[in-house]
Amino acid sequence: MGIKRRDFIKKSIMGGIGIWTTSIFQTPYVWGQGGRDVKLPAILGGKKSHYDLWPAWPVWKSPTYDEQILKVLQSGVWSRATVTSEFEKKWAEMVGTKRCLSVVNGTNALITAISQFNIGPGDEVIVSPYTFVATVQAILMNGAIPVFADIDSETFQINPKKIEQKITSKTKAILPVHILGIPADMIRIMQIARKHNLIVIEDACQAHLAQIKDKRVGSIGDAGCFSFQTSKNLPIGEGGAVVSDNDMFVDKCFSFHNLGFPYGASVGAVANGSLNIGTKIRFTEYQAAIGLMQMQNLEKETEMRWENGRYLSERIKIIPGILPCKLYPETTKAAFHLLPLRYVKSEFKNMSRSLFLEAMRAEGVPCSSGYTSLYTQPFIKAAFESKLYQKIYSKKELNYADFLANNQCPANDKICNEEAIWITQNMLLTGKSSMDDIVTAIEKIHDNAEKIIQKFEK
Incomplete structure (x- = not known):
């Protein structure tokens, strides 16, 4: 089960990569001369793809503001x-x-x-x-x-x-x-x-x-x-x-x-x-x-997210098993509050999405699985059972089993439970080299998927 969105954002924007890289998957150096194998995933003891801290968020420009x-x-x-x-x-x-x-x-x-x-x-x-x-x-x-x-x-x-x-x-x-x-x-x-x-x-x-x-x-x-x-x-x-x-x-x-x-x-x-x-x-x-202060930079930051989001999507789409989201033809700009990717585990030797995410975090690239299914969450049933709804609607209209049956969303469920990967907006406020680091991390995990699975899923 993915972590809650706000918890993820708090960790990724406040703590940077340090929070994610302290995990049970860290292993010692694999080279005796103090270096790490740049082609080996960090989760297996190789060198991280990204070492720099990602931009903090929110930004307050003191004393200007x-x-x-x-x-x-x-x-x-x-x-x-x-x-x-x-x-x-x-x-x-x-x-x-x-x-x-x-x-x-x-x-x-x-x-x-x-x-x-x-x-x-x-x-x-x-x-x-x-x-x-x-x-x-x-x-x-x-x-x-x-x-x-x-x-x-x-x-x-x-x-x-x-x-x-x-x-x-x-x-x-x-x-x-x-x-x-x-x-x-x-x-x-x-x-x-x-x-x-x-x-x-x-x-x-x-x-x-x-x-x-x-x-x-x-x-x-x-x-x-x-x-x-x-x-x-x-x-x-x-x-x-x-x-x-x-x-x-x-x-x-x-x-x-x-x-x-x-x-x-x-x-x-x-x-x-x-x-x-x-x-x-x-x-x-x-x-x-x-x-009013934050508004001064919004257009510039939006343009940077847009450019980096498109650049990253173009680079990622050549990697089997990682699908960037598509935009509708009339879209002239996305804000990319979150940059979503789709993970196809069959292209990663059936590695679980949770292990893929852990491997990405070890590379210094924080990401999450995003939302869990919403329409099945208990708050809707609680609303139907409230005094307000009981007085307004008939028992037939509030039949929760019927509600669930009539509101099945299989495409949503697959995205939530199997495919979605989120990259936060602050990570797009960097240079192209950081985008390249994200690509490198995915490539390393893809190329070594079998070794990662053998170590952590068997």
């Missing part, structure tokens, strides 16, 4: 005010939408967007099974039913053909996820949505500045949602945003995130009390200040 944070702290104005408004204006401009509303995190951005499109009890939302748990939690928090459409295993993205098969009279929205920072097939998804009069909410939480033709993800559907959690390409610690061109919708989101007080198209005055059901998930001024 310090002044803006101190200015906010010293002002005593810490709740949302002018700095937050400035952040929202600039993020909307960067994404290419009219409006942006910042909230405390990406999960609440999704919850807010779903709720303010009036999606709730009795509605179904079609979603990818290959995503972080927050995407589906946001659907359940609004009392709707998630319906999983399987992925295209070559792209790791939701398969539009599977989406259309899942549409029923209860379907209210499609929630495509640009998972790993790679654009989903929005051209086909939008065609399906318009044909069936469905709302499209883009989960772009991992896809800052990813682009399809001349439009950035988050600006293509009816709304887009972003996360600024520490591991993300625009890191703030915690934070999120809803973007849209729909003024009425964003006004409703603003009211919702501020205790239901009137805002914009909602006629009234705050002093007269709340008009709508709402919550309190406002951004802070110091979060906004951090975001």
Whole structure:
């Protein structure tokens, strides 16, 4: 079973390669003159492919960035005010939408967007099974039913053909996820949505500045949602945003995130009390200040990830058994929050994926197996058993065995359980020589697969 994504990211970006190379698989030198065999995998006693520390993440440029944070702290104005408004204006401009509303995190951005499109009890939302748990939690928090459409295993993205098969009279929205920072097939998804009069909410939480033709993800559907959690390409610690061109919708989101007080198209005055059901998930001024600083480097860093990701994919694809992900033809830029590869163990003498990953870590190349299957996790059953769902839905609608039978996603399961390998975004913020080191590591393991298996799997 793979390690949890956040644990992996924490280890890989904070501890560098040292964390991974301390393992039971380290062995003494094999040459008597103090050298190591460069062609022998490190797991068998050879020389590591990569010795340098990978870039730390997140990056804070002190003292350059310090002044803006101190200015906010010293002002005593810490709740949302002018700095937050400035952040929202600039993020909307960067994404290419009219409006942006910042909230405390990406999960609440999704919850807010779903709720303010009036999606709730009795509605179904079609979603990818290959995503972080927050995407589906946001659907359940609004009392709707998630319906999983399987992925295209070559792209790791939701398969539009599977989406259309899942549409029923209860379907209210499609929630495509640009998972790993790679654009989903929005051209086909939008065609399906318009044909069936469905709302499209883009989960772009991992896809800052990813682009399809001349439009950035988050600006293509009816709304887009972003996360600024520490591991993300625009890191703030915690934070999120809803973007849209729909003024009425964003006004409703603003009211919702501020205790239901009137805002914009909602006629009234705050002093007269709340008009709508709402919550309190406002951004802070110091979060906004951090975001404004981080935004200065985002385009440059995105371009570097894009170039290195394509370079690495081109080099890797000649190695049997390691398949780089494919991009849809209309994709003009992927953000590569994570660079996914597919592992075909038959090309590695049937070496288990877990042993391959351990061998890569020994080479100084931290990587993980990514997500476990989401649609079978207990939280969905727990939601169905909650008082809210029991009161809203019939026993037939909440039959969990039927739910599982109707939501089988075999392509997703194969990716999760057998094939996926993740390389984190910070590893792409280096030179081409580091990309070459990753290739060298894979080649060494491939060429010595039988010896590795003999030592560790028999």
